[in-house]
Amino acid sequence: MPSWKVVSGVTALMFLAAVTLVGAGYAITPMPDEPQDGVTDQGSAILYQDGKTPIVRLGATRESVPLSRVPKHVQQAVLAAEDRNFYNERGVSPKGLARAVFKTATGGDTQGGSTITQQLARNYYKGLSQDRTMSRKFKEIFISMKVGNTLTHDKILEMYLNTVYFGREANGIQAASRAYFRQDVSKLNVAQGAMLAAMIQQPSYFKTRGNDEANRALRFRWNYVLDGMVKMGSLSQAERQSMQFPRTTYKWSDAKETSQTGFIRERVMDELNQIKGLPRDRENAGLRVTTSLDPKWMEYAKDAMVEAGVARWPKRIGAGLIAVDPENGEIKAFYGGNPERSQVDTVFTPGAQVGSSFKPYVLATALKKGQSIKSTIMGKSPQCFDGAGNNMPVGTDCYKVNNDEGDPPMGVINLVKATEKSVNTAYVKLGLKLGLDDVVETATELGVPKKYLAQHQNQGGLSLGISNIPAVYQASGYAAFANGGRPVTPHLVTKVEIKTEDGKMRKIPLPWDEEKERVLTKDQAAQATFAMKSVVQSGTATRARLSDGREVAGKTGTTEKNAAAWFVGYVPQLSTAVTMYNEKVKPISGIPGFQGNSIYGGTIPAQIWKNFMEKVIAGENMQPESFDPPTYSDSTPKVWDTPPPAPSPTPSTNPSCQPAVPGTPLPPGVEPCPLDTPTPGPSTPTPPPDSGGQPCDQWGMPLGCNPDVPPSTPPPSWWCERRPDNPQCQNPDQQRSNQPQRQSERSGWGP
Known part of the structure; x- marks a missing residue:
């Protein structure tokens, strides 16, 4: 039976070898710079003329927002749920790293809690599979350490909140806020923020309504988040006691569809195809299209x-x-x-x-x-x-x-x-x-x-x-x-409108x-x-x-x-x-x-x-x-x-008249000319002949017809x-x- 000195020495050598391996692995692991396909896709929105009310949302259910738009209490709720020591670590938890090294040296499994940075590395960057292998776990750790040493904590948290899945086909905190509460993320209260934070753990299982096991599990997780916020000092005990589980919407989209929504969508897409300078994938370009x-x-x-x-x-x-x-x-x-x-x-x-x-x-x-x-x-x-x-x-x-x-x-x-x-x-x-x-x-x-x-x-x-x-x-x-x-x-x-790199x-x-x-x-x-x-x-x-x-x-x-x-x-x-x-x-x-x-x-x-x-x-x-x-x-x-041409007047057939002379007879067939009379003054025009009850045709004829007679x-x-x-x-x-x-x-x- 080997002495304790031998065992201790061998263990020390193995630990030193593991640390050396970790160091070497960290040194040769490059900092990733390319996101996974679709992870940055942002759905486009078609809006009414007010530029606010959605008609329909297209593509990925994600709209990236700056961290400054996410209320502080929502940020704290996510940290209470996923990584309470986030701002005190650089990518990975020291305990987590030591645990990983120990399991590497002793041949244990790679399971364990991941920091927010590790989740981001796994779900955002290319090059990491979802396999539960030792090599993948260490690669995740190395990338997380690189990310933690390269990006600020605020930037990492912002990227995480815009990437993580919340259920209801909602990717990112803004899409989740709309899917569950039909409001902008900036308007979330503490209870709502804590519920969304709780959803991150099992978004496809938890239910926000009812009283079945899935709903009870979500409520348990929600309480865990609120208690964590109290421990972190971001929520008082009195505020904690006043919290009630929030009510969510039945429908997942904040866009109220009508019978014409499909026609609007098709016409808008046709018009977008006529506009120069747009990305090829219009639906996932994060466009804000006002109609x-x-x-x-x-x-x-x-x-x-x-x-x-x-x-x-x-x-x-x-x-x-x-x-x-x-x-x-x-x-x-x-x-x-x-x-x-x-x-x-x-x-x-x-x-x-x-x-x-x-x-x-x-x-x-x-x-x-x-x-x-x-x-x-x-x-x-x-x-x-x-x-x-x-x-x-x-x-x-x-x-x-x-x-x-x-x-x-x-x-x-x-x-x-x-x-x-x-x-x-x-x-x-x-x-x-x-x-x-x-x-x-x-x-x-x-x-x-x-x-x-x-x-x-x-x-x-x-x-x-x-x-x-x-x-x-x-x-x-x-x-x-x-x-x-x-x-x-x-x-x-x-x-x-399209979002630029500076947001x-x-x-x-x-x-x-x-x-x-x-x-x-x-x-x-x-x-x-x-x-x-x-x-x-x-x-x-x-x-x-x-x-x-x-x-x-x-x-x-x-x-x-x-x-x-x-x-x-x-x-x-x-x-x-x-x-x-x-x-x-x-x-x-x-x-x-x-x-x-x-x-x-x-x-x-x-x-x-x-x-x-x-x-x-x-x-x-x-x-x-x-x-x-x-x-x-x-x-x-x-x-x-x-x-x-208008017809010419019919000439008279009567012979010319002759002035009448008293005592002198006129020739046969000749009429006496009329005597000169004063020019008459103005008189009322003769009205057209009255047709009585005769109806008018479509053109108002004949003259004098009655238009009110059918x-x-x-x-x-x-x-x-x-x-x-x-x-x-x-x-x-x-x-x-x-x-x-x-x-x-x-x-x-x-x-």
Whole structure:
């Protein structure tokens, strides 16, 4: 049996060898400088316009914060839970190091408590596995010692608090504060901070609610943390006794999701892809993305659609609304459909042809060429055109166009009347005469992406809106008319900030912040607006008139077979597009209150537009503003077609008269000339003949007709639109089922 001296000597030699090994290992272990993949990822946040309220959070649930933002009592709670001697050691505990050396010398296992620095080294830096081996344990110790001798304690604690996992998919103290308490870390109280500190030990096991074993284990750990804070002198015994276990939220995210959240996320990501200087991984770049959206406005849009009954419509019917600020292109609100019905939105994605709501771009092309809205053009129906817009005999090899079968015969009309009544023949001829390439160019300059127009660029039906254009670009295109001729880029993103190395937020320039060149002069835009005001005042969109009587301009659109219906309208402060369509490209049907092909742009879309606008006006106290009147200063009327001359007076068949001379007879057949009489004074003009109860037609004819007498039983839709309160107009099913369809609103005819 060896003597104690031999044993002691051998042990001493082994200990010395272990110490030598530790020293050598420390010397050759490099200080790591590269973090593990994903450990520094910070999730990006999409925010409402206040820059604070989250719409949705993306990527990793981590947002790094400086240590100064973490309350002192929260820092102390973490130290009480994980490393009470943190500020008195350099990376590893002396006791822990001696224990490791002893176990190395004696062959014991490597298990044992780790300091905060050791946890950071293991979970932050590359090069350390999670294996429980002697070599890995010593490497962890060496790296921890290097970190402790290189970084300050505050920096190590900051990195640890931004890295450690707290459960609920929350990495870092800020994400944990939001996940459990829906508040910024700076607002955590002592009890809440102690609970988060307690979670670090077993984040996947502990439960914050209930009374099961996992919850009781967490409460036990929470008490351990508070008692530790008392021992450390960071909490008084009286304060300790007053603590109550904090109540956590049910949901893990502080972002309140709505039915539109997914559509917002997709649109924002599309816009971020257009911004230069952003990291490739946008979701994990720690971006703060502020949008133009206000939750109140989003509710206005949703409520307007709900009141229209969209929930009762067939699933095949898509509907959407989007509003754009004419001043800068900011999207103020939208409703992109119900994601439970379709994962494809109805406002950012092309859903249907735009119909006659495209005609204002044709009008703008004429205005750009110096032709005023007083220009005249033939509006009769049918007409047949060659490729240059010249009239050809119907039945020959030409493009035949019809107006609404319910419209009265038309002759030569000006462009105001052609817009007001949505006259197809006039607009097709105008587009062909102007040149369809020029029409496409104008629409593109006003903000409609060319990719949506290219395939129809050489078709006469382009002027009738046979292109599928997303509603967002219709709203922004009309915004240029509202602001006086300056195009805007529609966008949700108003500010993007990214965190720099020093922890500060840097603002990224946005491409749509640059003002675009004017496309129309102010007077040209005023003329277009004047024409579109008539659409609402007495044309196809009388349902869009606002209750307070303020000026409104806009254009309806209805596609072939009533497969889609639009109204795009604006006031000086806001441009809004409303669309509804059958995804099967068949007539819109199954809508309560409507039968047959009775839905066109002037019905449901115009009513939705009005309801939305009146919610905005009331909720935001939007004051009435007037449009600038046209001056016609930079345009002249173009005579595409000349009105027929007025008929000449029929000459009298009577022979000339002769003065009557007393006692002298006149020749046979000759009348005496009338005697000179004084010139009569002013008199009341003779009124037109009174037609009594004769009703007026859609154009207010004949003279003297009574506009309050319905022209038929039941009354036609145009008459009820002007008198919605009339008792005979309370059954829309019967009225509309008996009325002709509005072909003048339809698109889809092509050569």
